[in-house]
Amino acid sequence: MKFELRTRQVCLFLIAFIPINKMFILPSVLAKISNADMWISCLISLSLDLLTIALVTFTCRQSKTDFFNLVENTFGKVGSKLILSVFFVYFMLKAIIPINEQKEYVELTLYTLKPSIFYFLPFFPVVFYLCIKPLRVIGRASDVLWICTLIGYFVLLFLSVTNADFSAILPVGVNGANKIVSASFKGFNWFGDGAYLLFFIGEFCYKKHDGIKIVASYLLSALIILSFMIIFYCIFTSIAHRQRFAFTEISKYTTVINNLGRFDYIGIVLLIFSNTFSISLPLYFACRILNRIFNVKKKWITALCVVGVQALILLTLNRFYLTIENLAKGGFAIFFFIVGNVLPAFSPLLTLKKEKNYENA
């Protein structure tokens, strides 16, 4: 059997693409509710994701086929189509906020002189091109871009850590459990990364200790996110929630920047590279689902539909972005939690049913 991915690529995928989209507006969203305890809210969400990822990894160990065949084997053709449709809706909705974040970032931070939505449009041909590529391209992108994420992160860390006052997060838990949990709940749109791993089931050769490697990679990724959150809050403390684009703001007090220009842009640009891929992922997986549901052979058709719809959402609902963001943080958060965390957590059950002849599936 020829595998599309390698275990190493799955591990690097978690390091390259998981931390980055949590460095845009999520820190300010969390800081607004749980203030100094924002890192605890983040820790809760990360722990839930870790559990999901561990369970999905267990499914990877058990399964001899891919996720689509597993679902079809368990729920039949109609049932599987229904479940896949739920995931399709999930990914389409999950993509809206990060794409808008990046658009807003591009407009307001990169193009301060002439802000316009036009400058963000080149993103869509990139996603379209990615969507028509096989899964191994995601693995290969992880092989290249993990280094961008890590360098970008360390450049920002190096430039900002000296400005952080770590006593700002003490005493721990002063804001109360209610606010901490509430912040965690509102951030579900940015988490639920276990859902991505579902599509890696059966796509790589699971060997002994691979589960540990995957979970360890996620732990590293979680460490990056947590350390970023803590440093971010320790720099800005009570005004942290006003810093909309955390990863651009985090290094702005560094004296090196005054002498060398925006030196931190080296890190920022590297992170934007990773983020461009990262925010394309929901659409990529949405395309894969659509290809499967309708058995589409010409991938460009589904890619065009998915990317077109997302571009249309961006262009038409651009003015209502804050309402959409509030919806994602409010009523839709439970949907994101169920589909992003709960459903993937039940994936080991899919392997209980005796697997059919998957070679023919």
Add this chain to the structure above:
Amino acid sequence: MKMVKNLKTNIKYLQKTLDSEDVTFLEVKIKNTDAVLIFINDLVNKDAIGELVLRPAFNYDKPITAQNLFDAFFSPEKKQVFSLKDVVNEVLLGNAILLADGVDSALSFGLKQFEKRSITEPPTSTVIKGPREGFVESLPVNISLMRRKLKTQDLRFENVTIGRYSKTPVALCYITSIADKKLVKAIKEKLKSIDIDAVLDSSYISKLLGEHKISLFKQIGNTEKPDILAAKILEGRIAIFVDGSPIALTVPYLLIEDFQSASDYYNSPYSATVARVLRLFSVLIALFLPALFVAAELFHLQLIPLSFLLTIVNSIKGIPLSPSYEMFLTLLIFEILNEASVRMPKYVGMVVSIVGGLVLGETAVNAGIISAPTLMIIALSGICLYTVPELEQTFAVLRALFLIIGGSSGLYGLICSITLLIIYLISFENFSTPLCAPFSPLIIKDMKDGIYKGFIEEHQMRPLSIKNTNKRRLKIKKTGVDNEI
């Protein structure tokens, strides 16, 4: 069409087919039997014809049969030909053909001789240390150069003739105990499927052998040096020689190959690593600096340090063109000068460089048409591009594209276009070999010959990026001499 025993019938057909004034039909007598020697005047060694064909023919005293004739001549390259079509092909290849009355076959003597260039150092890959010989246009000479490098019975050459009119001999070269047999078979089949009028250079084969019809990057590697080719073949690659071309092709091709130089393997690993980093850095400067500068000038002034910004503002004051037009115009002029200096005779080319580079550039800056930073950036970009000469043309196109994108949509447009390029590169495969290996997919064991150049002791195994059937290439035996000393 099969030959017949009647010489006149055969000759009548051949004279009709080879109706050209440079084809000689020399009538001779072999033991009172009529015979004809056919050859193309300027392609054969006439002294050798006299010694190896005519003299034995005059001294021939046995009965005229095909086998007796075959045994009577001592030419090292001789073979029997049974059809008239093959006779025509042999003549066109430059061989001499002897037909005798009463025999329904012909003898072909490989007595080709034509002018060929002597072996010199190829201008595209000069080295300070290391072998300086390069391939020439003659296929036999190139094969002999390879045989001299790799004296093993496993070195195989397989010949294919391609070209309806050119009938160009093409040779496939590989080491049987290393090369992947499936790959050899796939290439052989692909070569045999080529049906083209003529193959005038190996670049024809290179374009036809690629799996992707439209490709920004090359799909087949090439080299002009036997030492490089030997090293590539020893890694499991397959070489293709084309008669008439001094450039040998190699399959499969990895992008990193063009960042490696022959001298990297003859110098110390430290200097080789530094040189490779420099090449990579130079390519990044060449590709992105003009576009980034224009993007920064137009959209992202905050990227430029204040002191540098003031210098730029002073230098662009009064320039009538917008930054992107100015950069594009300068790039255009640079490309025109580049094209002209390559095409012109050597000495005129030097004049063009001086007039274009010094006079035109300085005058344009003094006249206030273009600014000094723009000129400097284009000049730097132009120089940097030549650190990887093999990819110069591809990168020149990409540089122009990035410049247009940077000038029209700024940094984010550039980021998106680079991301697009990354997706393109990492998904690109030819003969099931990823173009960007060993970086994507990441093959850590092969990184010893990536940007970092490892010591020779580190290269104990053949690269995994290229399929091969023999993994080990170096065994270090402990002799114990060190301890004794």
